[in-house]
Every structure is written in C-alpha cells, then in structure tokens.
Amino acid sequence: MAKRKRREPRAGEQSPAGVDTPPPRRRSGLRSEARFLITFALVLAGSFALLAWRPVNDGLVEPFTGLVARASGVALRGLGQEVVRSGTVLRTARFGVNIRNGCNGVEAMVILLAAIVAFPAHWRARLLGLAIGGLAIQAVNLLRVVALFLTGAYLPRFFDAAHTVVWQSLVILSAVLIWILWARRVAPRPAVAA
Secondary structure, eight states: OOOOOOOOOOTTSBOTTSOBOOOOOOHHHHHHHHHHHHHHHHHHHHHHHHHHSHHHIIIIIHHHHHHHHHHHHHHHHHTTOOOEEETTEEEOSSOEEEOOTTSSSHHHHHHHHHHHHHSOOOHHHHHHHHHHHHHHHHHHHHHHHHHHHHHHHHOGGGHHHIIIIIIHHHHHHHHHHHHHHHHHHHSOOOOOOO
16 A cells, blocks of 8 residues: 655645744745856856957947047037047047046946846847847946046046046946846746736
8 A cells, every 4th residue: 555645734834743834945046046147257257358359349349439439529519518539539628538448338238238148038138128228328328428528627626536436336337227127127927826
C-alpha cells in the first residue's frame, strides 16, 4: 500500500504542531535579479571598452561630439550669444569651452543601454526605449552644455562646481530616471486572482 503524503501548510498557515511556517523562498526572483546585474555589468563594460577603442572614438564618438557642439552653438546663438564653433570648441569674447568625452551625454546613453538590454522585455520595446531615452538624454545634455556655457561666461566662479557636481549628476540621474519610467511601463504585470 502506498504511503499517503502529508500536505504541507501554506505560508502563514499553522502547521499541525501550531507553528507558523515561513513563506517559501523565491529563488527564481534572485536569479532574475542576478541575471540583470550580470548582464548590466557586462554590457556596460563592453560598451565602455568599445567606446575607448581609438577607431570607434575617432570615427563615431568625436563626430557625434561635434554634432553636440553644433546643436549647443545653435541654442546659444538663439539665446543671443555670439558663439563661434570650431569642431567641439564653443567660444565667445567672454568664454570658451571644449566639449569632450564625458560632456557629450554618451556615458549616460551607455548606462541606459546597459539597463535596457539587461531588463527582460521585447526587443521592440527595448529599441523604442533606447531611441526615446537617447533623445531625452541628449535634450538634458544640450541644456547642460548651454547652462554651463552661460555659467562660465557670466558666473565663472561657479563653473567648476556646476560642471563636475551638478550637471554631471543630473545627466546620469536623467538616464536612471528614464530607465525607471521605461521599465515600469514594459514590466510584465502580475496576474490578479479573480
């Protein structure tokens, strides 16, 4: 005769001995979180290594930085600044700045890329998130370059703090915020019991 298996109490129920049973451990949640972190770290490291490679930097990043300088120059001229652009340098009689790596928004876009690629979602949602998120980061970065240029021209003693503390943080935080908004939108909804 087969032995009858005893039913285990569910989480929160009392066992026959009157002791509460702990909720079961969710190992799959831990695995998905670890998978996200590992994928995020690998994509981030790989992307930064690729960007540091001279042919990619010279052929892709530098021309992109030139476009950032051009857009910033147009915005500054729209604000009445007599800006002259030469490559990645913006200059007036009062102030000049060279837009370099770290000031072009590429690092924030790489952080967004790594987070979106690591998150479980359909590729169409990922591509849309990258496109819209990249544009949003560049809008924030354009505001950053314009604000920093004006700070350097009219409030030069605040330029270093604004450059390294305020705006660098804001651009990175914008990437994180964009990812959070995107992830909340595409995350699978838990099934609701009827």
